[in-house]
Amino acid sequence: MGIKRYVATRAVTMFAVLMITILITISLVGSNMDVILKQGVAFQVRSEITDNPAIAGGFLSVEKFEEFVQSQIEQRMQILGLDEPWYSPQRIGLTMYKILFLDFGHATFLASDSGSTDVRDIIFEKLPRTILLFTTATILISIIGIFLGALASSRVGSMTDRLTSSFAIISSSFPVWWIGMLLIFLFAFTYQVFPARATPDIPSSDPGYIGALLYHMTLPLITIVLIGFGSWAYLVRNFMVGIMQEDYITAKKTIGIRPRRIIYTHALKNAAPPIITILALSLSGSLGGAIITEAVFDWPGMGRLYFDAITVLDLPVIIGATYVLTAFFLVSIFIADLLYGYFDPRIRAGV
Amino acid sequence: MSGAASREIRDEFLKSKMGMVGISILATLIIISVVAVIAIPVETFQEWNNPQSWISYPKVAVPAWTNLFLVEKAPEHLILDSPDTGSIIGDVSLVTSSFAFDYIYDGFPNDFIYEFSAEYSGSPLLQMYVLRPDGIRMDILSSSLPYLEARTTHTERVFSTDYSIKKNIAMQSDTFGFDLERLPPEELLFSYTDYNEPLKGRYVFVANIYHTGDGIKVSDSRLIIGGKAFGVMGTDELRRDLAVGLLWGTPLALFIGLVVAIASVVMGLLYGVYAGYRGKKTDETMMRFNDVIYALPALPFLIILSITISNSIFVMAGFLMVFGWVGVAKVSRSMSLQIKTRGYVDAAGMMGQKDSKIILKHILPQLLPYAFASIAISVPAAITTEAGLSFLGLGDPSFPTWGQILHDADTYGAGARGLWWWIMPPGVMIALTGLAFVFIGNALDAIVNPRLKR
Numbered sequence: 001m002g003i004k005r006y007v008a009t010r011a012v013t014m015f016a017v018l019m020i021t022i023l024i025t026i027s028l029v030g031s032n033m034d035v036i037l038k039q040g041v042a043f044q045v046r047s048e049i050t051d052n053p054a055i056a057g058g059f060l061s062v063e064k065f066e067e068f069v070q071s072q073i074e075q076r077m078q079i080l081g082l083d084e085p086w087y088s089p090q091r092i093g094l095t096m097y098k099i100l101f102l103d104f105g106h107a108t109f110l111a112s113d114s115g116s117t118d119v120r121d122i123i124f125e126k127l128p129r130t131i132l133l134f135t136t137a138t139i140l141i142s143i144i145g146i147f148l149g150a151l152a153s154s155r156v157g158s159m160t161d162r163l164t165s166s167f168a169i170i171s172s173s174f175p176v177w178w179i180g181m182l183l184i185f186l187f188a189f190t191y192q193v194f195p196a197r198a199t200p201d202i203p204s205s206d207p208g209y210i211g212a213l214l215y216h217m218t219l220p221l222i223t224i225v226l227i228g229f230g231s232w233a234y235l236v237r238n239f240m241v242g243i244m245q246e247d248y249i250t251a252k253k254t255i256g257i258r259p260r261r262i263i264y265t266h267a268l269k270n271a272a273p274p275i276i277t278i279l280a281l282s283l284s285g286s287l288g289g290a291i292i293t294e295a296v297f298d299w300p301g302m303g304r305l306y307f308d309a310i311t312v313l314d315l316p317v318i319i320g321a322t323y324v325l326t327a328f329f330l331v332s333i334f335i336a337d338l339l340y341g342y343f344d345p346r347i348r349a350g351v
Numbered sequence: 352m353s354g355a356a357s358r359e360i361r362d363e364f365l366k367s368k369m370g371m372v373g374i375s376i377l378a379t380l381i382i383i384s385v386v387a388v389i390a391i392p393v394e395t396f397q398e399w400n401n402p403q404s405w406i407s408y409p410k411v412a413v414p415a416w417t418n419l420f421l422v423e424k425a426p427e428h429l430i431l432d433s434p435d436t437g438s439i440i441g442d443v444s445l446v447t448s449s450f451a452f453d454y455i456y457d458g459f460p461n462d463f464i465y466e467f468s469a470e471y472s473g474s475p476l477l478q479m480y481v482l483r484p485d486g487i488r489m490d491i492l493s494s495s496l497p498y499l500e501a502r503t504t505h506t507e508r509v510f511s512t513d514y515s516i517k518k519n520i521a522m523q524s525d526t527f528g529f530d531l532e533r534l535p536p537e538e539l540l541f542s543y544t545d546y547n548e549p550l551k552g553r554y555v556f557v558a559n560i561y562h563t564g565d566g567i568k569v570s571d572s573r574l575i576i577g578g579k580a581f582g583v584m585g586t587d588e589l590r591r592d593l594a595v596g597l598l599w600g601t602p603l604a605l606f607i608g609l610v611v612a613i614a615s616v617v618m619g620l621l622y623g624v625y626a627g628y629r630g631k632k633t634d635e636t637m638m639r640f641n642d643v644i645y646a647l648p649a650l651p652f653l654i655i656l657s658i659t660i661s662n663s664i665f666v667m668a669g670f671l672m673v674f675g676w677v678g679v680a681k682v683s684r685s686m687s688l689q690i691k692t693r694g695y696v697d698a699a700g701m702m703g704q705k706d707s708k709i710i711l712k713h714i715l716p717q718l719l720p721y722a723f724a725s726i727a728i729s730v731p732a733a734i735t736t737e738a739g740l741s742f743l744g745l746g747d748p749s750f751p752t753w754g755q756i757l758h759d760a761d762t763y764g765a766g767a768r769g770l771w772w773w774i775m776p777p778g779v780m781i782a783l784t785g786l787a788f789v790f791i792g793n794a795l796d797a798i799v800n801p802r803l804k805r
Contacts, residue, residue: 013642020647028655028660173786174785175781178777181766185774190769292650322652333646
């Protein structure tokens, strides 16, 4: 299997996954969605007729009027194709086509900060904030993790090594959001350093908004980094320990290259492929974890949008957010696969 | 895995300190679960989300043991039951309920509530007074119970906020050497007469019900002195005893963790081994399917599933399995690819043994140590995922888990209000349960993959 074929298979799989995800999502929320759509259309038609005195005044009895309204609604439904059941192939096909091109329709309850109810506007307003928080966190985590992991692997069995490993094991079993609650307790209640709610309380048009956003970001950032870097360090350490046992490292040691140089140039370079793969994966993984973390800190990003949408059952937003989250997730898995394929000589050579 | 190998693994495991710590935490958790199931009846804990059944408990009370570390003792919440003694004086029958207790705290109680059920006809009289440690008797209330035509049971709760109690006490204002204005009844009844500080000592609350005519039956009479400290774990905003939730959370967490982990590892193992053993087209197809499931975003899906299908804890466990088996399948496939090239597997195949038999007898046993390690490692993930879903408010309301307690804590802003006893224990329990299995898993892993040990 050559590199081209490898890329092609991965791309096809990813696209299939994306389609399956949308399909499952639609079939799960489809019937509810249908009811909401129909109610919306009925309401719209009715208000159009009632707002027009020329039509509304021309009826003798209420029954006649109702009959007319009903027939108008039915006509509109037919035009929009809503008379077919939601699971009919045409309708599902149309919905999927729309979603594929980011047309999610209008939100039922939620709105963006600027007041738009277009799901796309809402999502693209929140997405940069999530990326800001979680990308910063992931970069910090990986820097600390790689450094600490390399340090631990250079002194296997030392105090540093044991501390890193135990911290990794212990921190990985705490839920991030719980640590978040504790830190809110500690830094927002006991020592009032950071705000408990991460949403800045000034409007986004204010020039000081970026500063306020960064200040409000500190507490969630600390939480994510605190929980994340341990397991990174542990993984890097394990890769490095494996590599340090290889013959070529022993050879370098015997010809007298300084150990520090061996670790940070030769060994780390060889540990790079799996590390980069994990970097891409943890970036996407953090996006999924964002739902809970952002709910705890009230960070105004995608995760909280998703949480709010669930709370009020705003289906168009749920579908849209699922699509965007999945797309991000898949793109990073895809990149991780590509990088792995690129770095792993066995795949590159088509073994 | 031959007998000798399994014994070797067991011996090595027993030598591993980490593994033993894990096992002892797990044993403790199992003991807690057993105690919870035996000591707390299922009915009590199913009432968890029913505010009616927690009405006698205090709101956001700290655990009672915190008093041990405080100079100023916070008033403990007291729920006092009393046997009702009846006597007859002339044609008046009298039922007396008296409640004696030692008040040793440095603050006033929040309130007090007297509740009882009485079966009568006519209109009896309720009279309440308190005998204080300094010997003063103070009348609290004297009022008639509602008139009942036919003999029925009347249930009443007398609250200290009752206007007539306030008026009654105001009439005894000459007992006190300070201004009574705006002070609630409990801050007077429990106060020194010269200045407004809590008077410590033995108090006796007496409630008398006088009735003429046919007999009166009083039952369930109870005095509640509302305090700021209660029980081993305190209570939450909805007056629930957190100890009940925490205890019952243990078997639930163990159930979810173990069921999900075991089922998904078994599924993944069979799937992977079969794919690896068959190879070629079967392997390719099965692994593509595996890739698809692997790439599905688990948390958004779990959320949508729990909203649209069901949030029952058992259904949730099923959904968690769907996303749990993928990783195991990948690893066990590559392991079975290696194992099937070994001579004895070939030999078994040539001897004409059936595929199923070869897989079960020759390949699966080789993977068992790995399977046990991955079961242990997947338990914490299942528990934290369930806790996370519950935290988002998608938990099963009939089975309150630790995640749900934290969800309520978050809803009522426990972090920013400093209610540490509501946040700390559930999280610590989640983490401890996770740690137990991570320790066991890592100890097993170190034995199975000796390369990491160095």
